[in-house]
Amino acid sequence: MPKLSYLKALNRALGDEMDRDESVFVLGEDVNFALTNITAGFLKRYGPDRVVEVPLTEQGFTNFATGAAMAGRRPVIEFQIPFLLLLVFEQITNQANKFLMMSGGQRSVPVTYLMPAAGWRAGWGAQHSDQPYSLFAHMGVKTVLPATPTDAYGLLTTAIRDDDPVVFFGPLASLGVREIVEYADLAPIPLGSGRVHRAGTDVTVVALGHLVHEALAVAEELADEASVEVWDPRSVYPFDWTGLAESVARTGRLVVFDDSNRACGMGAEILATAAEEMRLVAPPKRVTRPDGAIVGAVPELDVALQPTKAQLAEAVRTVLKSTGW
Amino acid sequence: MPEGVVAPVKVAEGLEVAGITAVPTSVTVPVAVADSVELYRTMRFIRRFEERAIDLVRAGEIFSGIHPCIGQEAVAAGACAALDPGDIVLSSHRGHGHLLAKGTDPSRLMAEMAGRVTGIDKGRGGSFHPSDFTAGVYNSTGTVGHGAGIAAGIAWAAAKAGDPKVVLSFFGDGAVTQGALLEGFNLAALWRLPVVYVCENNRYATTLPVEAAVAGTITGRGEAFGIPSSVVDGQDAEVVHAAVAEAVERARRGGGPSLLEMRTYRYHGHHTFEMLVRLRYREQAEIDSWKERDPLDIQATRVAEADRARIDAQVELELDEVVRFAVDSPRPDPADATDHYHADGFRPRPGVSL
The missing domain is CATH 3.40.50.970 (Thiamin diphosphate (ThDP)-binding fold, Pyr/PP domains)
Structure with missing residues (x-):
């Protein structure tokens, strides 16, 4: 093939x-x-x-x-x-x-x-x-x-x-x-239709864009510790809120991995909607760029501003350890 | 007006253009013969439509207020009369005259301005952003100067479809300091697209006089792109008609875009909110001097008195019906506020989830 x-x-x-x-x-x-x-x-x-x-x-x-x-x-x-x-x-x-x-x-x-x-x-x-x-x-x-x-x-x-x-x-x-x-x-995919890349039962990781691949790597790394579901919205507007709610209903916990700036980014919207409308058993977390991030000129500085796999792994562990609200 | 802003003005021989240094040049093109009576009727209709609309603003029926085009009727009437029904107009925020002259149903335009469901855009466009695809008025973007590029795209698409149309794009003197306008000029000239750019230079961008805003000349902007550009007496509908007819003819035979700077004047404020705030940025003497060359008065001299009386009376009767239709039409249901956001009916989430 x-x-x-x-x-x-x-x-x-x-x-x-x-x-x-x-x-x-x-x-x-x-x-x-x-x-x-x-x-x-x-x-x-x-x-x-x-x-x-x-x-x-x-x-x-x-x-x-x-x-x-x-x-x-x-x-x-x-x-x-x-x-x-x-x-x-x-x-x-x-x-x-x-x-x-x-x-x-x-x-x-x-x-x-x-x-x-x-x-x-x-x-x-x-x-x-x-x-x-x-x-x-x-x-x-x-x-x-x-x-x-x-x-x-x-x-x-x-x-x-x-x-x-x-x-x-x-x-x-x-x-x-x-x-x-x-x-x-190969076929058209409807807007507002998310995708479970890896099924899990302990925590939902919403990963956007290229971070899907990094999230899958983290889920694999953590496989002995937890069952991580990696969910990809694929379109950010319209957003598959129903699909996210179904995933969160399975896991009860949520981490968002988003290459947006922190303030007013998609990660903020996803956490806010989940907190308002979904049954989370523990406070969620997001891994993003910093507020108003300016990246691009010096690799060692820029890497420090990117959402990383290590940050995601830490956020997942924190959410899993949380005893609730 | 200081040196450098003044460009030669195309006026009928012997006419003085108020407020500008007139350098009469002959209009060489009788491509299409103007119908004097019809031009008078259109202008009279626009004038009285706008006056009735201002009444409705005062009465609170037109909540948004309007940008009246009173004083500029000759541009709308003369320019649109030079188009075929299948040609396309892009309007501006001061656009009621353009729509009326292009053939929009006046009752549905007034209803639109009054935010009624019977409006041409179901009340969603309002006075500011009306469009009427049945009459070939594609839009009135509020982003000043940006219609120029949209016009180029429409003209290109129509030409490639083997259905060449002329696109007439109206904008004001305030638009000529926008980069997007010049980007539109560049594409239209580069690809020789059938666009007629009509600048209604009414001398003020809201309160800013043109000489305080525009370096060089308006026509110089067109000439820089190789676009045939000329200044036209915008108070005389037949002069406007002749100049636009020449540009339309050039566009139809593949000669590309033209730029016409119509020297004109608005009698009212930029927007009816000026009735409340009373901005004083123009001398009364200047307003009076322009009114001495009122476009309706100029056209009236070409129409027999009996015809004028008949037209004037008919316009009043029609406008009574226009106003009645608009005021009696239903207002939209707030439950429909997010209708037409998306073509597939997708609805945004409401602002609260309870």
Whole structure:
């Protein structure tokens, strides 16, 4: 069976959707030469009318995509760097995502904002290392954060077919993940549908994005001490609150492993909702970046700001030892 | 107005443009002949619609207040008259005139402004963000200047679909200091897209005079991208019509975008809240001098008195019905507050879980 990388899954999903639906097109910087490999082979395959190379004009081309979507197309914008999503945050959250409501349901804006390199890589600098999915969830924009090649394929497919704007975060640290798959098994995955990667009975670890893989490693390390369930929401908005509640009902304990800044990050939302609405037998914990983390220039400093496996293991042990509220 | 802001003004020969140094140049293009009577009717309707809307603001029926376009009617009427029904308009926050001139049902527009369920956007767009896809008005984004890029995207998509349409994008002088506007210009010019950019230079971005905001010229911004750009007398609907018709014709034959700076003036405040706060940023003499070239008065000289009387009376009757429809229409049910958030019906969680 073939081995599919995360990056190749994105290339495959986008190509499959462009084959299936003429209205889909991709635009972005350096897409002609497929700098990120997402559009590898596309210019030849689809031509310049569907592979649209754009200048460095992020606000301009994000608005352009909004217009094209209003006129019946399904644009996929590839962004190279996470902060570019901050530069166009207004165009996505305040314009594209509100036009359906403001038009009383007349016209939606089906744009996919594809961010295939979210998060930190040593030495990339402070302005290239964020992973701001929590901000889009806060603003009510559909946002997905798949951890595996299969989920990346399925959720990019769904994002493109969805009639609303959808932001897709592909964590940098996941791009190299490979998975043995049967191509025929690749299929769309609904938004707001979580996934149990490892079943357990003592504690639920909610892991987001690339941290899913680290959480699985920690669960394995702790296998002699505890039965750890690793649960991945896959999309942060909509969020599979029912799936989380079912997991917590099994375990009664919760730790969130989240590559967001601490204040107002997804981890905070998950803990708050669990505390309000679910039956936790002990206070939950979260492992995140610090408040307002600035990472990216010096590896030894930056590693100190990342949520780590050691922190997760310690948090899991603490929650397991807790005697209750 | 200081040197450097003044650009040549296209005016009909012999007309003075209030408040600006007029350098008359002939309008060379009678591409389409304006219907003088119809232009008068449209402008009269917009003027009286806005006045009735202000009454409804005072009466508390239009809760949001409005950005009245009184004084600028010639731009909306003249520009939209140069479009085909299938062409598309992107409006601005001062947009009622654009919608009316493009063919929106006035009753449903007034109902929209009054937040009623019978409004064109079921009350969700309001006075500020109306859209009416049945009339080809795609949106009125409140993010000043950002319509320029959206217009480029619509024009591109329509052209690629083999259904070329002209997209007319309205914005004010306040938008020309926004980078996003220039990014839109760049894409439209780069790909020779059929967009007509219409700047309604009413001389003030809320309270800020244009000369205190704009370095260089407005048309210079277009020219920098190779976009044919000209200044137009925005008080004369037939001059507006001729200039827009020329730009539309250029767009249709693949000549790319145009930029038209309409020199115009709003008689009222930026927004009706100024009725309460009484900001004094304009001299009465300036307002009076612009009213001397009132767009309705200019157009009225081209219409027989009997026709005018008939049109004026008809407009009053229609507007009585427009107002009655809006006021009598039901307000939305608060239970529906999150309708239309998402196309698939997905609903956000409520703000409290009990």
